[in-house]
Amino acid sequence: MHDTSLYSSILGLSSQWHIANAVLDSKARSLRLDIAARSCAEFCCPVCGGAAVRVGADKGCWQHEDLLNMRFHISAVIPVTLCKTCGTNRISVPWERAGSCFRCMDNP
Secondary structure (H helix, E strand, O other), rough: OOOOOHHHHHHHOOEEEEEEEHHHHHHOEEHHHEEOOOOOOOOOOOOOOOOEEEEEEEEEEEEEEEEEEEEEEEEEEEEEEEOOOEEEEOOOOOOOOOOOOOOOOOOO
């Protein structure tokens, strides 16, 4: 695997996340990134910002049609947390922030 720091920076990944695998297909002009939360990472409740514990994970897929003149595919394992106030919620991922051009492929 090659250095993934550029991809981490583009996606705004904090130290809570890591790129587990990166596959570049130069002929197809595509890049697939497998991203996961670090096992030691702690997350706050995505609803209220309060204390939460990790209780599971969801999987998701996203695509960007033209980033760095390539098609980007992200496959990620996303923590699900339990908050005493808000219940169970999937945390927000950095590449889904407002204005992002990544499209969730789970709900076309």
